[in-house]
Amino acid sequence: MSEEKKIRVPFKKNDNVGLKDENGNVIVSTDLGYSKILWGAKNTALVCKDQKWALIDLDGNLLCAFIYDNIDRFCENRFKATTKIVDGYYTSRYYSLLDEKGNVICDDYSELLTVTDKTAKVCKNNKWAIIDLNGSLLCDFLYDRIEFLCEGYYKAGIVVNHQPKLGNLIVEYADTSIVYSILDEKCNTVCGGYNYLSEICDGEITAAINGRCGIIDLKGNIIIPLEHKYVQPLGEGHYLLSYDKPNDNFWSTVINRNGEIMIPARMKYREILQFKNGVARAYQNEKWGLIDDHGNHICNFEYTFIDDCGKGYYRVVKGAKKNVMRPNGTLVLNEWYNDVYNVEKELFIFGNTIKKTKDNPKTRYIRGVANTNGAILFPTVLENVWWVENNEALYAQIG
Numbered sequence: 001m002s003e004e005k006k007i008r009v010p011f012k013k014n015d016n017v018g019l020k021d022e023n024g025n026v027i028v029s030t031d032l033g034y035s036k037i038l039w040g041a042k043n044t045a046l047v048c049k050d051q052k053w054a055l056i057d058l059d060g061n062l063l064c065a066f067i068y069d070n071i072d073r074f075c076e077n078r079f080k081a082t083t084k085i086v087d088g089y090y091t092s093r094y095y096s097l098l099d100e101k102g103n104v105i106c107d108d109y110s111e112l113l114t115v116t117d118k119t120a121k122v123c124k125n126n127k128w129a130i131i132d133l134n135g136s137l138l139c140d141f142l143y144d145r146i147e148f149l150c151e152g153y154y155k156a157g158i159v160v161n162h163q164p165k166l167g168n169l170i171v172e173y174a175d176t177s178i179v180y181s182i183l184d185e186k187c188n189t190v191c192g193g194y195n196y197l198s199e200i201c202d203g204e205i206t207a208a209i210n211g212r213c214g215i216i217d218l219k220g221n222i223i224i225p226l227e228h229k230y231v232q233p234l235g236e237g238h239y240l241l242s243y244d245k246p247n248d249n250f251w252s253t254v255i256n257r258n259g260e261i262m263i264p265a266r267m268k269y270r271e272i273l274q275f276k277n278g279v280a281r282a283y284q285n286e287k288w289g290l291i292d293d294h295g296n297h298i299c300n301f302e303y304t305f306i307d308d309c310g311k312g313y314y315r316v317v318k319g320a321k322k323n324v325m326r327p328n329g330t331l332v333l334n335e336w337y338n339d340v341y342n343v344e345k346e347l348f349i350f351g352n353t354i355k356k357t358k359d360n361p362k363t364r365y366i367r368g369v370a371n372t373n374g375a376i377l378f379p380t381v382l383e384n385v386w387w388v389e390n391n392e393a394l395y396a397q398i399g
Helices: none
Strands: 009-013 016-020 026-028 036-039 044-049 052-057 070-075 078-087 090-099 104-109 111-114 119-124 127-132 145-150 153-159 178-184 189-194 204-209 212-217 222-228 230-235 238-242 253-255 261-263 271-276 279-284 287-291 305-310 313-318 321-325 347-354 364-371 376-382 384-388 393-397
Touching: 016 036, 052 070, 070 111, 090 111, 104 119, 127 145, 145 178, 189 204, 204 222, 204 230, 212 230, 222 230, 222 238, 287 305, 305 321, 321 347, 347 376, 364 384, 364 393, 376 384, 376 393
Parallel strands: 230 271
Antiparallel strands: 009 016, 016 026, 036 044, 044 052, 070 078, 078 090, 090 104, 111 119, 119 127, 145 153, 153 178, 178 189, 204 212, 212 222, 230 238, 238 253, 253 261, 271 279, 279 287, 305 313, 313 321, 347 364, 364 376, 384 393
16 A cells, blocks of 8 residues: 655745644754755655755654765655765765665766666766666676667667777767667667667667668667668668768668668658658658658648657648648648647647737737647637646636
8 A cells, every 4th residue: 555645834944944744733843954855755855954965754754864965856766866075176976876765775876877767877987887776787887888779678888999089070870989789678788799879760770880881670680781871760661771972862762671762862852751651751842741651742842841740640830830730641720820739639739829019918829629620629719728637638728
């Protein structure tokens, strides 16, 4: 059974802060000399005294000594505590992980950063490792950098030679000074030996060895051979290809997993973004539109920009006005508005801005609600409207 959260009300007296319960009884007296009280996790609070920080419970019991220069909430039931060590002009910072009782889980790290809701990355002697939130090391301090890839996977890099002198710029995928591996959730090495690993897209990654790029999956299986100048996954088996000759890359070329050209450069798309359900946003003749996976126009290319609007819909911009577009290229609203917001439950909020004028002393933001079938459920008469209860309902105010 979960512990009931206690109600506490802060109050101030003579520049010190205390806490009272909901009945006005003093729980934490200002005589204790606390200059700050901040809420922690559940029934804990962070307190500052004489420029040092500690944890208390909401009955006022001290959970740890005032030895830390700062304490921040790290994640649920965990806190990051900072200790400063000054040596002349140089200040070193060391970090500890505390539980909700103020106990030290692990300490003496030069950096402590959240990675997932179950893990953190820590630095010691300029090397990085991954720990769980009980402080257990999941891998040794081997890596010069560690980054989260996606649920259950990390990319970890080791510097094998120093960067060239300043001024000799190397493109990231052509940089051979670092070697990356993919680690699983237990920090076991899945595959490695790469000089570059991109962000993930539909479970696929651009990888490079010695400046030649291809596509791999999270197990290291090769999808497109590592023999190209650059290749970028666009989702759903589409890949944006870069050639070695710079002039060949002015227009976008998209290939499939077999290396067959699906959208040739002669179609003259300057930019093609990620595919979703066979549809992508593209830029041609200085305007944006939608295309299918063979480069055919789904709508007219007449928009200043097209953005993802959620649930398979798009927000289209024409000058200062916006609308919502279906994936088949048709517009949802008959009129254009200053703002349209993301689609949830087949509904979206839209609105206009009424600027301050001589006759209108205050700038107003009026909102309405529409269905993706084009029906206006509420016209622009609402002053405030937003989603509540995990996007299960809308809260609205008139006037």
